[in-house]
Amino acid sequence: MNGREARLGAFSSLPLTTLLLVTFIAPLLAIAAFSIMPAKVFSLAHVPDFSAYAEFVREGYWKSLAWSLGMAAVATALLLVICWPLAYAMVRIFKRFTLVITIAVVMTLFVSENIRLFGWVITLMKGGMLEGYLRAWTGNGFDGLLYNVPVIVFGLVYIYLPFMLFPLAQGISMIPDDARHAAADLGANRWQIFTNIELPLASPGIVVGALLTFVLAAGAVAESKLLGGQAVIVISDDVESAFTYGQNWPLGSALAMVLILVISILIVMTLMKIDLDSVMGKGR
Amino acid sequence: MKSRPANVLFYLYGLGVLLFLYLPIVAVGFASISKARYLRFPIRKYATGWYASALASDTVAGLVWTSLTIAAIVTLISILFGFFGALAFARYQWRFRKLYQKLILLPIFFPQTVLGLALLMWFNALGIIPSWHTAIVAHLVWITPIVTLIIAIRAYGFDPSLEDAARDMGCTNWQIMREVTIPLLMPAVNSAGLFAFLLSWGNFPLSLFTTGADSTLPEWLYAKMVSGYSPLVPTLGVLSVAASALVIVVALLVRALLPMIKRLKTARPAVQPH
Numbered sequence: 320m321n322g323r324e325a326r327l328g329a330f331s332s333l334p335l336t337t338l339l340l341v342t343f344i345a346p347l348l349a350i351a352a353f354s355i356m357p358a359k360v361f362s363l364a365h366v367p368d369f370s371a372y373a374e375f376v377r378e379g380y381w382k383s384l385a386w387s388l389g390m391a392a393v394a395t396a397l398l399l400v401i402c403w404p405l406a407y408a409m410v411r412i413f414k415r416f417t418l419v420i421t422i423a424v425v426m427t428l429f430v431s432e433n434i435r436l437f438g439w440v441i442t443l444m445k446g447g448m449l450e451g452y453l454r455a456w457t458g459n460g461f462d463g464l465l466y467n468v469p470v471i472v473f474g475l476v477y478i479y480l481p482f483m484l485f486p487l488a489q490g491i492s493m494i495p496d497d498a499r500h501a502a503a504d505l506g507a508n509r510w511q512i513f514t515n516i517e518l519p520l521a522s523p524g525i526v527v528g529a530l531l532t533f534v535l536a537a538g539a540v541a542e543s544k545l546l547g548g549q550a551v552i553v554i555s556d557d558v559e560s561a562f563t564y565g566q567n568w569p570l571g572s573a574l575a576m577v578l579i580l581v582i583s584i585l586i587v588m589t590l591m592k593i594d595l596d597s598v599m600g601k602g603r
Numbered sequence: 604m605k606s607r608p609a610n611v612l613f614y615l616y617g618l619g620v621l622l623f624l625y626l627p628i629v630a631v632g633f634a635s636i637s638k639a640r641y642l643r644f645p646i647r648k649y650a651t652g653w654y655a656s657a658l659a660s661d662t663v664a665g666l667v668w669t670s671l672t673i674a675a676i677v678t679l680i681s682i683l684f685g686f687f688g689a690l691a692f693a694r695y696q697w698r699f700r701k702l703y704q705k706l707i708l709l710p711i712f713f714p715q716t717v718l719g720l721a722l723l724m725w726f727n728a729l730g731i732i733p734s735w736h737t738a739i740v741a742h743l744v745w746i747t748p749i750v751t752l753i754i755a756i757r758a759y760g761f762d763p764s765l766e767d768a769a770r771d772m773g774c775t776n777w778q779i780m781r782e783v784t785i786p787l788l789m790p791a792v793n794s795a796g797l798f799a800f801l802l803s804w805g806n807f808p809l810s811l812f813t814t815g816a817d818s819t820l821p822e823w824l825y826a827k828m829v830s831g832y833s834p835l836v837p838t839l840g841v842l843s844v845a846a847s848a849l850v851i852v853v854a855l856l857v858r859a860l861l862p863m864i865k866r867l868k869t870a871r872p873a874v875q876p877h
Contacts, residue, residue, distance in 0.1 A: 324695045324696050324697060325695075325696070325697045325698060326697075327690070327695050327697075327776075328690075328691050328694075328695030328696065328697025328698075328700060329691075329697050329698070329699070331687035331688070331690045331691040331695065332687070332688065332691030332692075332697075332699075332703050333687075334683075334684045334687055334688070335684045335685070335687065335688035335691070335707065335747060335748075335751060336703065336706065338684055338743065338744075338747060339706060339707070339709075339710065339744070339747075339748075342722065342725075342740055342741075342743065342744045343709065343710050343718075343744050345725060346718075346721040346722050346724065346725035347721060349721070349724055349725050349728055350721050350724060353724065361727075362728075363728070401620075404613065404616055405613075405616060405617055405620055408610075408613035408614075408616070408617060409617075412610050412613050413613070413614070413617065416614065416617060420617055420620075420621065423621050423624070423625075424621075424624065426847075426848075426851065427624050427625070427628075428802070428805075429801035429802065429804070429805050429847045429851075430628060430805055430843070430844050430847065431805040431806070431807050431821040431824065431840075431843065432807065432808075433807050433821060433824060433825045433828060434628075434631060434805075434821070434824060434840040434843065434844065435627050435628060436627070437627075437631060437824075437828050437836065437837075437840065438626070438627020438628055438629075438630045438631040438840075439627045439630075440828075441630050441631070441634050441642060441644075441837070442626065442627055442630045446642075446643045446644060447630075447644055448630045448633065448644045450644075451643060451644025451645050452644060452645055455644075455645045477623070477624075477627075480620075480624065530712065531711075531712060534712050534713070534714065535712075535714060537714065538713070538714020538715070538716055538717050539714065539716070540716045540808075541807070541808070541825070544829065545828060545829075555714060555716045555717060558716075558717060558720060559716065559720065559812075562720050562723065562724070562812075568724060571720065571724075572724070575717050575720065575721065578714070578717060579717065582712070582713070582714070586709070586712050590705050590708065595701075595704045595705075595708075596693075596759075599693070599752075599755065599756055599759060
């Protein structure tokens with residue numbers, strides 16, 4: 320670490336750091352400050368109280384939080400199982416097909432999530448693409464598949480698949496072939512290689528993928544609104560209503576703060592343990 | 604690993620996942636050419652009338668213009684910030700680098716809806732009336748870190764001794780930047796710019812709360828989806844997807860053709876001397 324690099328590094332980090340301080344850290348501090356204001360005020364010049372947090376407990380908003388976290392957890396677990404074989408094949412088996420999959424999956428990220436979810440709505444609804452054609456061909460229809468909890472989880476799995484797939488593939492690519500061959504030579508079976516060699520060595524990718532999916536899914540709102548109807552209310556939905564229809568900023572801030580706290584704890588716990596330089600490919 | 608029958612299963616699985624990802628987009632495509640005002644499958648009559656009315660509409664033109672302007676400005680600013688941000692992320696060894704790396708990741712790991720609401724409140728607290736200008740800021744918070752990461756991956760891969768060599772030969776910091784660093788990072792800057800543009804064009808959760816009275820295309824679509832069906836929703840959805848695809852195709856073409864054009868330019872003096 321020489322003097323010139325230290326100066327250049329600090330200097331070139333300045334614009335981005337300033338941007339994030341003003342547009343990311345400051346708003347979060349503002350939310351924290353508003354969350355301890357009395358109900359329905361629109362400025363910070365009031366005596367702080369914690370009535371908004373009391374309301375979180377009293378009015379049952381914790382149920383929305385529980386739904387959000389629960390569905391995010393299920394979606395994350397499902398995505399681990401769904402994405403592992405594909406990520407594995409992308410690293411070890413596919414050759415040119417890996418590039419095709421990568422490009423095709425990235426391209427879906429450029430399509431608004433609401434357009435893609437709307438596509439599922441008209442696919443799964445009564446008289447939609449599935450039910451409509453089934454009834455036309457067989458004469459038997461069924462009720463639409465929308466407006467329940469499983470379909471919300473389905474939507475989360477669908478939207479956040481890329482956020483699990485790519486970190487997993489990155490993690491799997493960090494497993495040296497030698498380690499697997501050595502284990503096989505020493506008599507380990509496929510399952511033992513998987514649990515004792517591959518899972519631990521790929522763990523940075525698994526952790527980043529799981530964290531990213533869980534955190535984004537926990538704050539998601541479009542899936543439950545478009546696919547879930549009013550089956551359950553998620554926490555971000557409550558935050559949104561408090562800010563918009565409710566005109567109760569302190570309540571909205573308190574609800575957001577609870578979610579932010581849960582997320583921050585998870586992020587800090589995991590990111591502190593991970594060396595980004597090695598995950599992003601330095602020293603390979 | 605040799606090709607075994609099991610590998611065929613992996614290929615089929617990969618195709619299955621792609622089918623899963625694209626099925627809803629196909630459904631939107633079919634819906635957009637249904638003639639009926641209220642969508643019902645199987646589609647009885649196909650028509651392209653909704654495309655004609657979408658293209659003729661002033662509202663649509665306004666939405667597209669807002670979305671385009673936001674995306675273009677976001678692309679420019681995020682590349683400028685992200686370029687230097689990436690050098691600090693990956694290239695230079697400095698004191699607070701590890702902390703800085705984590706700060707950059709935070710907005711990506713943050714639910715966009717909550718971020719949008721936090722910004723809405725922040726703008727209000729500052730006395731700024733939300734409009735498409737504030738939406739640019741909102742997009743930047745999320746997109747600049749992504750741009751930074753994309754450029755950083757490339758910056759990890761380049762050899763610092765190239766810069767040192769230039770310095771030993773007497774280059775100033777600015778010359779090193781212009782002659783060595785920028786050309787080496789240019790491919791990543793291009794793809795990061797493509798990402799920035801397309802992610803901003805398609806973004807909806809950040810726009811939703813930060814555009815004020817203005818509206819972007821994805822935002823308008825969402826409003827129509829929640830408030831009831833409009834036959835223009837699938838049509839505009841398809842047009843939005845088609846626009847993204849067009850940008851990607853043009854970008855790929857330019858990347859494929861650029862080396863050829865360069866070769867022609869350098870070859871010409873040899874063929875036709877003065």
